[in-house]
Structure formats: structure tokens, C-alpha cells
Amino acid sequence: MTSPDSGAGSAADLPDYAPIPRSALGPALNDQGYYVGRVERNLYYVTDGVYQSAFLTTPDGVVVFDAPPSIGHNLRRAVDQITAAEGVSNTVTHLVYSHHHADHGGAAFLFDGDVTRIGHEETRRLLLRDGDPARPVPEVTFADRYTLEVGGERVELAWHGPNHSPDNIYIHFPGHDTLMFIDVVNAGWVPIYNLNLSEDVIGYMGAPAIALSYPWTHFICGHLGRLATRDDVAVHQQYIADIEASSREALASVDPVPYYVAGGENFWAGVKGHLDAITERAAAPIIAKYTGVLAAADIEIFTTTTTFAIMQSLRLDRGPSGPVHP
Numbered sequence: 001m002t003s004p005d006s007g008a009g010s011a012a013d014l015p016d017y018a019p020i021p022r023s024a025l026g027p028a029l030n031d032q033g034y035y036v037g038r039v040e041r042n043l044y045y046v047t048d049g050v051y052q053s054a055f056l057t058t059p060d061g062v063v064v065f066d067a068p069p070s071i072g073h074n075l076r077r078a079v080d081q082i083t084a085a086e087g088v089s090n091t092v093t094h095l096v097y098s099h100h101h102a103d104h105g106g107a108a109f110l111f112d113g114d115v116t117r118i119g120h121e122e123t124r125r126l127l128l129r130d131g132d133p134a135r136p137v138p139e140v141t142f143a144d145r146y147t148l149e150v151g152g153e154r155v156e157l158a159w160h161g162p163n164h165s166p167d168n169i170y171i172h173f174p175g176h177d178t179l180m181f182i183d184v185v186n187a188g189w190v191p192i193y194n195l196n197l198s199e200d201v202i203g204y205m206g207a208p209a210i211a212l213s214y215p216w217t218h219f220i221c222g223h224l225g226r227l228a229t230r231d232d233v234a235v236h237q238q239y240i241a242d243i244e245a246s247s248r249e250a251l252a253s254v255d256p257v258p259y260y261v262a263g264g265e266n267f268w269a270g271v272k273g274h275l276d277a278i279t280e281r282a283a284a285p286i287i288a289k290y291t292g293v294l295a296a297a298d299i300e301i302f303t304t305t306t307t308f309a310i311m312q313s314l315r316l317d318r319g320p321s322g323p324v325h326p
């Protein structure tokens with residue numbers, strides 16, 4: 001994979017990163033490249049080691065939650081494997097989108113026919129905009145809350161504002177002690193670039209507290225191999241809080257004047273020098289603190305880009321962006 005700072009490097013030139021703690025990895029995959037595990041009772045999750053989806057088996061059929069293309073046909077195999085073992089129907093009757101992104105929903109088209117697709121109203125709007133045949137639009141939508149009842153089971157869908165994406169919802173399984181909430185917390189790992197490629201920084205930063213306000217023991221976070229715990233969410237919150245505090249300190253302490261003087265009439269050169277200096281000062285202690293705590297914390301650009309996004313949001317969303325001219 002190339003990244004903005006990888007230059008002309010090839011895959012063979014990857015730096016010698018810190019080892020990944022065993023606790024950050026999930027169970028071994030089978031020969032077909034997936035693992036399906038029971039979350040609780042008739043709720044299961046499926047992973048390829050990097051992506052996660054989930055399904056609920058009921059006497060009236062199966063409800064699928066997200067269909068990442070990287071899991072693809074293995075999602076059907078996992079459903080068939082479990083429903084055969086349980087002796088229940090393998091017919092997928094419902095598909096729930098967590099949000100509109102193709103990397104979590106791009107295999108939705110595999111579940112066609114008489115399937116009811118459910119998503120936030122913004123998910124429908126964005127999917128209509130994007131026009132991807134792999135992600136058929138949900139015909140059942142909701143604004144704030146939706147209760148899905150299938151085969152005696154209940155699932156509570158809720159939208160609490162934009163975070164990672166404008167439409168990312170909380171999927172609560174009250175009868176399974178489980179919350180599914182995608183692309184904010186990576187269990188045991190740092191977020192990738194820009195807070196996991198998130199659009200609303202303030203919403204992203206507040207989302208873990210909303211997740212923790214639900215009662216649950218098991219957390220399906222959408223990425224990597226294992227389920228998350230409440231402790232995983234707390235460590236993630238601390239990582240983000242540390243970046244926020246570090247960014248505030250750096251914003252207050254880096255003097256912009258020398259950068260603008262050096263930039264001369266190239267004002268953008270001054271901006272770059274100033275903001276890069278703030279970002280570097282803010283990110284360095286975070287990278288040092290979390291290397292060995294969160295997997296891949298030593299891939300510096302992840303924390304650096306996340307720090308840049310938070311630092312900019314502190315300036316632009318929270319304010320002030322700078323002194324008011326006298």
C-alpha cells in the first residue's frame with residue numbers, strides 16, 4: 001500500500017515497525033480466509049482479519065449487518081455454516097447498513113431477491129448520489145431511531161449525529177449485550193489516517209462516549225480480527241484526549257511569527273511551516289506514549305494526520321482561530 005509519505009518506496013521497503021501485540025490480533029482464519037464467531041446466543045460476527053460484519057439467525061431468517069467486499073462470498077459461507085449447525089433457515093431476509101461507505105457495504109448486492117434493506121435516511125441519500133450497483137439503496141430508512149424486530153429478536157438502530165461519516169449509526173442488540181458501531185474505535189489499534197478517514201472531527205471525538213452510554217459487553221467495531229471491550233474504547237478515548245491536550249499546548253506555544261517572516265510574500269509557505277511545527281510538537285509525545293500500547297502507533301503518519309485534523313478542528317470548530325485584530 002502506498003501512503004502520502006512513502007515516496008517511491010516499494011512494498012519491500014516497509015520500515016521495521018514494532019511487533020503487533022498478540023492481544024491486538026483476532027482468531028486464526030479458516031482455509032477460506034474467514035473466521036465466524038458467536039458474539040452471544042444467535043448473534044455472530046465474521047472477520048477476514050481486517051474487516052468485520054455480523055449476522056443474527058432467527059426462526060424467520062437471517063439479518064445481516066454490513067457486507068464488506070473483502071469478506072464478500074465468505075459472508076454467505078459463514079451464514080450457511082452457522083445456520084446448518086443450528087438447524088435454522090439460511091435465508092437472508094434483512095440487510096442493515098451501518099453507513100454508506102463501500103468498504104463496509106460493497107458486497108450488499110450479493111444478498112438480493114426478497115431482502116429488506118435498512119439504513120439511515122442519509123445513507124439512502126448518499127447511496128443514491130453515488131450510484132454504485134454493488135450497494136443497493138435501503139428502502140426502509142429512519143431519521144433518529146428504528147426498532148427492527150425479526151423472529152422474536154429486537155435490534156435498536158439509532159443516529160446520534162455525524163461522526164466518521166454523516167450517516168454512521170449505532171446498532172444496539174439489547175438481548176445480546178452487544179453494540180455494533182463502525183469505523184471509530186479500532187480494537188487495540190490506532191485509527192488510520194485522519195481519525196479513520198473521518199469527516200466530522202468533533203462528532204468523531206464525542207462518539208465513543210455515546211457508545212459507552214449504552215449497556216453492552218461486546219463491541220463490534222468493524223475492523224481487525226477481534227471484538228472490542230469497554231477497556232478498548234477507554235484506551236481509544238484516552239489516545240484522542242491526549243492528542244487534543246497536546247494540540248492545545250502546541251497551538252498555544254508555537255510562535256508563528258518566524259515562519260511568516262521566513263515565508264515572506266509566500267504566505268502559504270508561512271502557513272505550512274507554522275502548522276507543520278504545531279503538528280510535529282503535538283504528535284511526537286503521543287507516538288512515544290502509545291507505541292507498544294496501541295498496535296501500529298509507530299506508523300507515525302497515522303497519529304500525525306489525526307493530530308493535524310484535531311488541531312485544525314480545535315482552531316476552526318471550537319475557536320478561537322487566532323487573535324482578533326485590534
Ligand SMILES: [Zn+2]
Pocket residue numbers: 099101104164165183
Ligand atoms: Zn467508513
